[in-house]
Structures are given as C-alpha cells and as structure tokens.
Amino acid sequence: MRKPIEKRYLVFLILFYLLVFQTPLSSILPFFGYTDEIIALLAIPLFFIELKKRNFVIYLRKYGYAWLIFVFLVAGILGNTIYKFQPILSVAIPSLFLSIKFWLAVYTGTVLFRNLNIQKDAGHIYLHIRFTIMLFSVLFVVDNIVHIFPANVRYGLRSTQLFYGVPTGFAAVCAFIFALLTIIRPYVKRTGKWYIILALLMASTLRSKAFAAVFAFGLIYYFTYIREKKITIKTLILFVPLVFLMVQDQIEYYFFSNIQSDSARYQLLTTSFKIMKDYFPIGTGFGTFGSYMSAKNYSPLYQMYGISNVNGLIKGAAYFVSDSFWPMIAGETGIVGLIAIIAVLCLMVVKIQKIKQWNKAMYAGGLMAMAYLLIVSMAESAFVNPVAIPLALVLGLIYGQDEKNQGI
Secondary structure, eight states: OOOOOOHHHHHHHHHHHHHHTHHHHHHHOGGGGGHHHHHHHTHHHHHHHHHHHTTTOOOOOTTOOHHHHHHHHHHHHHHHHHHOSSOIIIIIHHHHHHHHHHHHHHHHHHHHHTTOOHHHHHHHHHHHHHHHHHHHHHHHHHHHHHOOSOOOEETTEEOOOTTSSSHHHHHHHHHHHHHHHHHHGGGSSOOHHHHHHHHHHHHTTOOHHHHHHHHHHHHHHIIIIISOOOOOHHHHHHHHHHHHHHTHHHHHHHHSSTTGGGOHHHHHHHHHHHHHHHTTTTOSOTTSSSSHHHHHTTOTHHHHTTOTTSTTOBTTBOTTTTSOSHHHHHHHHHHHHHHHHHHHHHHHHHHHHHHTTTOHHHHHHHHHHHHHHHHHTTTSOGGGSGGGHHHHHHHHHHHHHHHHHHTO
C-alpha cells in the first residue's frame, strides 16, 4: 500500500513550485504575485503558535538576532516620527514590512521545515530539482533558436532571463536550486552534471553578479568537499579580491566613469552617506530613500539632495530607486540601522559556521545562499527583493534542522 505524503514535505513541494514559477504564475493570476508576502506574513501566526507551545515563555538563544531587527525597526520608526518625510500608515508601515520581509520568511522556513526529514525526502526533492533544471535547459535551447523570450545582448550573446522578466530573477532562482541541491547532496547520487548545468544556466544571464556567485559557489564546494575545511576569515579575505576582479568592470562603470552624475546607483550611494550624516544616528525613516515606497509616494529627499533629475530617480519614472540595498539601509535607518543589519548578517553567517560540526551539506548550502545575497546586495535590492524569499526559506530550513539537531 502506498504511503501517504507527509504534510511537511507536501508544504515544501508546493512552496518550491510556487516560488520557482511565481513570475509566470502571477502573469496568469495576479494573486500569485503576493506569494512572497504571504510567506513572510505566515511568520506572525507561526510565532504565536510556537509561543503557546512554550507556555508563552520567550527564550533568548545564542546567536539570536531578533533583538537587532527590533533595533533596526526602532531606528526607522523614530526617523519617521521625528522628521515626518512620509506618512506613517500609508508609506512607512508598508515599507517597514518590505524591509523585514526576508527575515520573517527565514522564521517561517525555520518553523515549517524544522521537522522535515531531509534524508527521507531527498530522493523526491532531487526528482523535482532535476525536472526544473531540465525544463530550464530545454527553454534555454529553444529560446536561443527561436527567441521566445525577450533578452538583452551582452558580449554579443543573449542574456538569459526566460520568463522571469529580468536576468537577475532567473539567476536568483538558479541560486535557490543550487543551495537546495547542495543540502540533499549526501543522500542522492550523480549530482555533478546538474551542478554544471545550473552553473552554465546561471552564467548565461551574463551578469557580473551571477559570474561572481557561480565562482563563490565553486569555492565553497571546493573548501567544503575537496579541502574539507571550514571557510574561515582568512578564506573570506581571499574571496574578496577574486570576486572584486569579476565585477571590476561594473564597479568602474558605475563609480569611476564619466556617467557618475547621471548614475542612479552612484548617486544613491553617495547621497545615503550624506543623509546618514545629516540625520545622525537614526536616518530619515522607512519609505524615504532608496526603497520601493519612496518611489511610489515620491520622497521629498530626492529633490532636497538634488538627485530628482538623475536618470531612474525622476518622479513618475523612478525605475532605479531601489536598485541597491545598502543605500536604503543607511539613508532610512542611519548608522544605528546599518550597524544592526550588518550585525544580523554576521550572526547568520556565524550560525551557519556552527552547523559544519554536524552537517557539511547544510553548511555549504547555507553559505551559498548567504554568498549570493551578499554579492547581489552591492547592486540590487537583495534582501528586500521578492527573489530573496526562496533563499530565505532555504536558510530557515537549515536553521530549523539545526534546532532539531540541538533538541531545541
């Protein structure tokens, strides 16, 4: 008699397909476009369910970072309350939610997948991963023959984006599958060719960030499985110049060429430092600078700092306003919020480092997810982008499995 499908695995499978195919699904039914928000909002009822299980006692855990997220939120809300650049209810609160959506999704993944039996379900997960990679491969070949999807041309080649609208969307999904494949690697066979196909598909986006991420994934795999060593601070110091070399042309173009005066990315970065200084130490508040809501309800800061005429930052056409992550954090929450978020990310990496003691695959998968997000945070909205939610669930799964291993 066939065994019934375990509920947690079924939830995992549904979320896997919803997130991988969110973009094409949302073009058919707009409701699917809210999948990432729904996953993040699930953290709220899940928190109270967990709290009830613990008799409403809140435990402070080693390497926990919830209090730092709270500090980040307080800084932003104080900025909104004191300086009043944007309405609180219609702009600041939605922007606040978008700013912490990633970490809410991490918590959702932690609770939902804490008891997922990875070893038992690895074979089934592997089947769906292979199906997805094969589908991408077929679409890639067909698209390069008959051009069924729009694409930019870089280096004389088509930049792959398939049905994701932008190449970075496709690259993020590939990174998500990369991390998942690494997590189940000990329990399945012949993963090598699928790693290679994924790396080639990711690189076919022809984005410097994707090149750097593929390179970082290779180094993580090399140190974890070939050298069998933990990636230390010394190793990370080696990563930095190598990754820098891979994105050097983009850095030179945006920050050292003659387009600086009309480069949204450059202007957002330099202006965020000015705002951080002028509104020390808490910034100007959520929805005021470098965020989606600051464009939707056009923030007065862009005119105040003389960047409202920069291409991509013009009122009604502020397409590049959320083109990077760190200027938003520095401008909206000041030095307090910036330090808090940096500390959060450091603690997340430290938690992953501890996992190597009992599971190399979880360790490597977690590092891949974090490496991708940190690399793209230099040139896109990263942690507040919807495409970060699949990686948030991966990290949540890893932290949940770690809690189960520790008996928490």
